[in-house]
Amino acid sequence: xxxxxSDSRARSSRAKGLSTKFAVHAVLAGYTLIAIFxxxxxxxxxxKNRRGIFTDPLGIPAGETFSMEGYATVLTxxxxxTYFSNSLIVTVSSLFLILLLGAMAAHALAEYRxxxxxxxxxxxxxxxxxxxxxGTVAILELMVDLNLVNTLLALILVYxxxxxxxxxxILTEFMRTLSxxxxxxxxxxxxxxxxxFFEVVVPLIRPVLATVAVFSMIPIWNDLxxxxxxxxxxxxxxxxxGVQQFIGQYxxxxxxxxxxxxxxxLPVLGLYALFSRQLIAGxxxxxxxx
Amino acid sequence: MxxxxxxxxxxxxxxxxxxxxxSTFTIPDGELCVLVGPSGCGKSTMLRMVAGLxxxxxxxxxxxxxxxxxxxxxxxxxxxxxxxxxxxxxxxxARNMGYGLKxxxxxxxxxxxxxxxxxQMLNLTEFLDRKPSQLSGGQRQRVAMGRAIVRExxxxxxxxxxxxxxxxLRNQMRIEIRALQRRLGTTAMYVTHDQVEAMTMADRIIVxxxxxxxxxxxPAEIYSNPASxxxxxxxxxxxxxxxxxxxxxxxxxxxxxxxxPQAGVNGHAGAVTVGIxxxxxxxxxxxxxxxxxDIIEELGAQRLLHGxxxxxxxxxxxxxxxxxxxxxxxxxxxxGAVHLFDADEGRRLG
Numbered sequence: 165x166x167x168x169x170s171d172s173r174a175r176s177s178r179a180k181g182l183s184t185k186f187a188v189h190a191v192l193a194g195y196t197l198i199a200i201f202x203x204x205x206x207x208x209x210x211x212k213n214r215r216g217i218f219t220d221p222l223g224i225p226a227g228e229t230f231s232m233e234g235y236a237t238v239l240t241x242x243x244x245x246t247y248f249s250n251s252l253i254v255t256v257s258s259l260f261l262i263l264l265l266g267a268m269a270a271h272a273l274a275e276y277r278x279x280x281x282x283x284x285x286x287x288x289x290x291x292x293x294x295x296x297x298x299g300t301v302a303i304l305e306l307m308v309d310l311n312l313v314n315t316l317l318a319l320i321l322v323y324x325x326x327x328x329x330x331x332x333x334i335l336t337e338f339m340r341t342l343s344x345x346x347x348x349x350x351x352x353x354x355x356x357x358x359x360x361f362f363e364v365v366v367p368l369i370r371p372v373l374a375t376v377a378v379f380s381m382i383p384i385w386n387d388l389x390x391x392x393x394x395x396x397x398x399x400x401x402x403x404x405x406g407v408q409q410f411i412g413q414y415x416x417x418x419x420x421x422x423x424x425x426x427x428x429x430l431p432v433l434g435l436y437a438l439f440s441r442q443l444i445a446g447x448x449x450x451x452x453x454x
Numbered sequence: 455m456x457x458x459x460x461x462x463x464x465x466x467x468x469x470x471x472x473x474x475x476x477s478t479f480t481i482p483d484g485e486l487c488v489l490v491g492p493s494g495c496g497k498s499t500m501l502r503m504v505a506g507l508x509x510x511x512x513x514x515x516x517x518x519x520x521x522x523x524x525x526x527x528x529x530x531x532x533x534x535x536x537x538x539x540x541x542x543x544x545x546x547x548a549r550n551m552g553y554g555l556k557x558x559x560x561x562x563x564x565x566x567x568x569x570x571x572x573x574q575m576l577n578l579t580e581f582l583d584r585k586p587s588q589l590s591g592g593q594r595q596r597v598a599m600g601r602a603i604v605r606e607x608x609x610x611x612x613x614x615x616x617x618x619x620x621x622x623l624r625n626q627m628r629i630e631i632r633a634l635q636r637r638l639g640t641t642a643m644y645v646t647h648d649q650v651e652a653m654t655m656a657d658r659i660i661v662x663x664x665x666x667x668x669x670x671x672x673p674a675e676i677y678s679n680p681a682s683x684x685x686x687x688x689x690x691x692x693x694x695x696x697x698x699x700x701x702x703x704x705x706x707x708x709x710x711x712x713x714x715p716q717a718g719v720n721g722h723a724g725a726v727t728v729g730i731x732x733x734x735x736x737x738x739x740x741x742x743x744x745x746x747x748d749i750i751e752e753l754g755a756q757r758l759l760h761g762x763x764x765x766x767x768x769x770x771x772x773x774x775x776x777x778x779x780x781x782x783x784x785x786x787x788x789x790g791a792v793h794l795f796d797a798d799e800g801r802r803l804g
Contacts (some may be wrong), residue, residue, distance in 0.1 A: 368544070
């Protein structure tokens with residue numbers, strides 16, 4: 165009797181579990197569809213000629229609408245290879261600096277007790293609340309004075325500064341959860357404070373570093389504002405800025421714009437794939453005891 | 455090999471809290487000394503100061519002939535085993551064990567040799583290529599031990615190394631650690647809050663409470679001659695019974711008017727605390743004391759009788775072959791069963 169009731173209860177909870185699962189997946193699938201639809205549209209239309217884009221924007225490129233003219237324009241006109249390498253250099257360098265400096269600051273804040281510890285922590289995190297764009301004029305003046313206008317270094321410095329607050333915030337919180345014993349153990353083992361950071365702490369926070377990297381990477385790659393203001397010279401253009409040359413005042417070369425955008429997705433996709441394994445580990449690290 | 459000496463060592467935290475009152479003692483070469491006390495009593499602080507992980511506010515710590523106050527942890531030639539093992543999760547067992555040696559610039563062949571030796575000693579040979587996450591709690595603890603052994607230190611420091619293990623494993627590791635320390639003959643300081651661990655492992659016990667040393671002695675001394683009511687209640691399971699009583703006219707009287715036999719008063723008069731271990735009394739029809747049994751606890755090898763004596767909580771341990779029933783019974787004392795303490799400060803009298 166009790167067996168039966170517990171059995172039917174198990175069955176009903178299993179059925180309930182199944183329907184919940186279905187609902188969750190439906191919601192997620194719906195969200196994915198909505199999020200990915202514009203991307204698909206961009207990629208689809210990048211393979212069409214101008215007529216194809218406007219007569220049948222949702223259609224699959226085929227027959228006379230299919231054309232590689234967008235890609236051809238992108239690869240021949242303008243210096244897209246330079247733009248891409250500029251974007252990559254800026255993004256990767258900024259990411260590296262954000263992660264390195266952010267992790268070091270977070271380690272110091274979490275590990276050492278010193279006067280003004282809390283104050284410095286709050287000061288470093290304050291940047292989350294103040295959009296860096298508010299300081300554009302001052303930043304431009306500063307870059308002019310430093311002779312950094314139209315250099316990639318200007319962009320790298322600005323992005324590093326704007327990415328640090330969130331990085332410090334997330335990393336500090338995580339570093340506080342690291343066991344003190346393991347660092348003390350390293351001290352007894354004879355490691356210097358720098359080697360403790362690089363050889364013990366950094367390997368332990370790798371998943372979180374990947375999370376921070378992904379969060380910081382996208383806005384840097386996609387930014388139009390600072391490249392336009394600080395580095396609009398032809399040699400220092402980034403991809404997002406380079407695309408603008410196809411958007412004229414009177415005519416827009418849509419095939420070229422969409423083709424360059426499609427290409428621009430690839431490098432971020434690659435970087436994301438690089439971080440994603442660690443990212444998933446980071447998201448689930450609290451749930452699954454390692 | 456080295457002896458450890460603390461000379462008036464004191465620890466005050468920046469917020470003014472005194473974690474450790476000035477403490478002085480010496481641990482002779484090769485002894486295993488257990489620091490025991492409830493949490494927050496300063497035992498871990500003391501250990502961390504010896505390790506060099508915590509600054510010394512006042513006083514001097516020496517390991518061997520060297521005053522180590524201003525020497526880095528790495529240069530004190532100590533090895534420490536931590537409560538949560540503190541293994542490097544991204545390194546294999548072998549690398550974990552050899553890491554400290556590598557940092558001292560020892561060559562690879564020598565490190566491998568030492569690691570292999572230690573692994574053999576600890577039955578870890580087959581796990582050398584695994585990561586710590588693939589090991590059980592007991593195995594991780596062994597790796598932490600191995601890491602300490604390969605260093606061949608002057609001094610082992612154990613910071614509650616067994617408290618993350620289950621009871622059965624803890625008993626087994628206790629014996630292993632003890633045997634290992636004996637075999638290596640290395641001086642060791644061992645922090646625990648578990649009085650059973652302290653009693654079973656120690657050559658010498660230091661009982662701490664609220665930042666001061668209550669008593670230093672061998673397990674037998676601590677058990678049979680507790681220096682204060684704190685030590686009496688903390689060491690031994692079940693704990694010593696403590697009864698409020700009155701001393702005067704050369705004898706000690708319980709509140710009900712019964713006279714406690716054997717109690718030497720030494721001219722002390724007024725309120726006292728009488729301490730009697732549960733295993734130092736036996737039921738006897740001719741006994742001097744009345745005991746009301748409320749509850750009987752079966753522990754297998756013995757029975758614990760909990761009840762009242764002179765209106766105060768009292769426990770008696772009897773062997774398993776002795777019958778027991780709830781209700782009133784008479785108790786007789788074994789020789790030397792009565793301990794007398796000052797009622798206010800808890801200090802031992804006489």
